[in-house]
Amino acid sequence: MSQRPVWAWLAVLVLAVLVLSACAAPAAPQAETGGGAAPEEVAPAEAPGPEEAQAEPIRIGGIHPLTGGLAADGIQMDNAIRMAIQELNEAGGVLGGRTFEYLSADSTGSAEVGQTEAERLVNQGAVALICCFQSSVTSNVAAIAERSSVPLVIDVAVADAILQQGYRYVFRLQPNATAMGVYGAQYLRELADALGATVQTAAYMYDGTTGYGDSVRAAFARKAPEVGIELVAEVGYDPFGVADLTTELTRIDQLAPDVLLVTGYYNDGLLIARNAEDVDLDVKLVYGVAQGTYDQPQFVEDAGDLAECFLDSNYHWDASNPKALAVREKFQQQYGEPMRTSAVLAYQAMYIIADAIQRAGSAEPTAIRDALATTDYADHILPYPGPIQFDEAGENINARPVVMQVQDGRVVQVWPPAVAEAEPRMCVSWKQ
Amino acid sequence: MNHRQRLLQDYARLAAVALPLLAVPFLVDPFLVSLAILTLYWAYLGNAWNIMGGYAGQFSFGHAMFYGIGAYTSTMLLLRFQVSPWLGMLAGAGLAALFGAGAGYLLFRFGVRGHFFALGTFALAEMLRLIAAETEFINRSIGVHIPLIRGDSWWRLQFERTQGNYYFVILGLFVLGMAVTIGLHRSHLGAYFQAIRENEEAAAALGVDVLRYKVYAVALSAALTAMGGSFFAQYFLFIDPTLAFGVSVSVQILLRPIVGGVGTVWGPLVGALLLTPLAELTRAFVRTPPPSLEFLRGRSGVDVMIYGALLILVILFIPDGLVGAGRRLWGRLSPGPRGGRRPS
Numbered sequence: 001m002s003q004r005p006v007w008a009w010l011a012v013l014v015l016a017v018l019v020l021s022a023c024a025a026p027a028a029p030q031a032e033t034g035g036g037a038a039p040e041e042v043a044p045a046e047a048p049g050p051e052e053a054q055a056e057p058i059r060i061g062g063i064h065p066l067t068g069g070l071a072a073d074g075i076q077m078d079n080a081i082r083m084a085i086q087e088l089n090e091a092g093g094v095l096g097g098r099t100f101e102y103l104s105a106d107s108t109g110s111a112e113v114g115q116t117e118a119e120r121l122v123n124q125g126a127v128a129l130i131c132c133f134q135s136s137v138t139s140n141v142a143a144i145a146e147r148s149s150v151p152l153v154i155d156v157a158v159a160d161a162i163l164q165q166g167y168r169y170v171f172r173l174q175p176n177a178t179a180m181g182v183y184g185a186q187y188l189r190e191l192a193d194a195l196g197a198t199v200q201t202a203a204y205m206y207d208g209t210t211g212y213g214d215s216v217r218a219a220f221a222r223k224a225p226e227v228g229i230e231l232v233a234e235v236g237y238d239p240f241g242v243a244d245l246t247t248e249l250t251r252i253d254q255l256a257p258d259v260l261l262v263t264g265y266y267n268d269g270l271l272i273a274r275n276a277e278d279v280d281l282d283v284k285l286v287y288g289v290a291q292g293t294y295d296q297p298q299f300v301e302d303a304g305d306l307a308e309c310f311l312d313s314n315y316h317w318d319a320s321n322p323k324a325l326a327v328r329e330k331f332q333q334q335y336g337e338p339m340r341t342s343a344v345l346a347y348q349a350m351y352i353i354a355d356a357i358q359r360a361g362s363a364e365p366t367a368i369r370d371a372l373a374t375t376d377y378a379d380h381i382l383p384y385p386g387p388i389q390f391d392e393a394g395e396n397i398n399a400r401p402v403v404m405q406v407q408d409g410r411v412v413q414v415w416p417p418a419v420a421e422a423e424p425r426m427c428v429s430w431k432q
Numbered sequence: 433m434n435h436r437q438r439l440l441q442d443y444a445r446l447a448a449v450a451l452p453l454l455a456v457p458f459l460v461d462p463f464l465v466s467l468a469i470l471t472l473y474w475a476y477l478g479n480a481w482n483i484m485g486g487y488a489g490q491f492s493f494g495h496a497m498f499y500g501i502g503a504y505t506s507t508m509l510l511l512r513f514q515v516s517p518w519l520g521m522l523a524g525a526g527l528a529a530l531f532g533a534g535a536g537y538l539l540f541r542f543g544v545r546g547h548f549f550a551l552g553t554f555a556l557a558e559m560l561r562l563i564a565a566e567t568e569f570i571n572r573s574i575g576v577h578i579p580l581i582r583g584d585s586w587w588r589l590q591f592e593r594t595q596g597n598y599y600f601v602i603l604g605l606f607v608l609g610m611a612v613t614i615g616l617h618r619s620h621l622g623a624y625f626q627a628i629r630e631n632e633e634a635a636a637a638l639g640v641d642v643l644r645y646k647v648y649a650v651a652l653s654a655a656l657t658a659m660g661g662s663f664f665a666q667y668f669l670f671i672d673p674t675l676a677f678g679v680s681v682s683v684q685i686l687l688r689p690i691v692g693g694v695g696t697v698w699g700p701l702v703g704a705l706l707l708t709p710l711a712e713l714t715r716a717f718v719r720t721p722p723p724s725l726e727f728l729r730g731r732s733g734v735d736v737m738i739y740g741a742l743l744i745l746v747i748l749f750i751p752d753g754l755v756g757a758g759r760r761l762w763g764r765l766s767p768g769p770r771g772g773r774r775p776s
Contacts, residue, residue: 067736147593162577165579209673214565214572
């Protein structure tokens, strides 16, 4: 009996963890579907026989974190796929009038749930999947897709290793970790030269927990010597547990690097910005490498004047493409929030699949896979220097990040020049 | 009924539960098989936790440490040395038992008990997670993929998912774990564990070597947990420090036995049978609610709330778990000699 209080107490702790993870969801603004005519979500309990499929709608599955700490992105991505499907269906569908039906799934941010949901979707007749936002979940879902011979288009997930397993059914739209790190380093060099700045040393702060920060940092570090940048400090931190980084930044300040590099998620990026101001960090530039904060309009709202000058080399929609602007405008009207890059990629992924089905002349998973492999899609809304094409491994060969900067309260593309909206500036907000 | 008869009776019960389960993959569709795999997997892990947390009364809030050791050991042996995951599973079990015995010895030796012991185990698991995230050999925080092979291989412990092989593996592990618990339940060792749980000082006064048996409990529980970790790695084909050593692993492992009944033979299974499908059912419920609750359709998060609310109700109103509540009910209905000999 003497043990009762111990585990009663711990049970409360366990519940606290559960409740916290549940509460994180309402914090993310849930899109109200009342305003827009979101397509019906139909999830039949019985899997349809593939033979009776002629008149059946084509089922596409999407798996994203709709609850938990990443729900803000996940819900947008889910809605973006709905919007794409709605447009495709209104335009008459594919294959002479067959429409799409969306099967939505919540990964809850957990690899285990993501995997069982992927199995459920395949079992319910999804002929292609779009997922996942997180590398760990994607790794598991990719294995399911490959095992089930159902094509998977990854909208967002950065880890290189996902496509180094020899998978045939998995394709990725966004730049992988290597592309993020390598182009991040190259663009930094080009930017510095264009601005006439001496950039020789840099300190790197990165998410050392989820594999995301670490993989991008490693790629950057490999490329750095080639472009004449020496990393004088590499500091990993836990993006979801960190509350203060002034100690780390003070240490970095003493090393006097030219640039502060950051790879991580939204809240920790914001914390670094605030702490850098607190310690009056003496750098010439703050440059995010695939950073989840410094290219978000939300950052300008949260940080105000402090947000000025922050640079981020990250995936993005093509802000110089009117079609991209129209899509984002429509999304904002329909769902009441500015459309994030992750949602743009999810939207694009749906169109890539529709294109493949149209070219395949069939909605059989294997035929879709073969058509995806020969994708040559130029009409996209991403800032890539060429059409969307996949290599042997399934990587989008033209996927590139772009460099964005907060200028006068707006996030604008500044590099490379082909997609730039404005000239880059060399400044640090707390020194102005 | 003498001791041997009771033991046989318990094993007969286990067989009566397990044999019909063999038919599951032949009867239901593949999605339900994967649900059944997860249910048995959590029952297995809950059972492993229960040996230490339930029988010996050493509440662990950091079982992920053993789980992660198992997952990484079999995976790295497979990737670097082409060792079969079956052998890797045993190696992981051995390593986890050693680690558990060492860690347990240190904690017990310095009198860390109760809440503080639980926090100590939590800290150890977090420590391993951070070390793993900084260790180059296991690819830091990026994680490790197990290469997909075509077709089935018992040697590589990798199968087509739509078939029942994974199911049979976890069913086998589950039966093994349950057999260990039943043997323990009816043995001197188990009696020592329970004596320590009820009152350490009294047990010591009666001549039980408290430190030694507590360390045994940790090692046994650790070894079984590690085997579950190896199974997870082979089933999911990817692990990283958070999946292996994360807090949510520790929490998930102890939820089932708490809900089912701490320190009972069948508690972890009952808890897993309730919680695993419950999570799935609440998700399905929100996807296609009955017409009267149409407003719930597609509301992400509602499933987590329902799940959480049910958990709170169970823990508030039946703190001794479903098995304990069932016993109390049974005892009230048929007062008699049965009540007396049941443990806790």
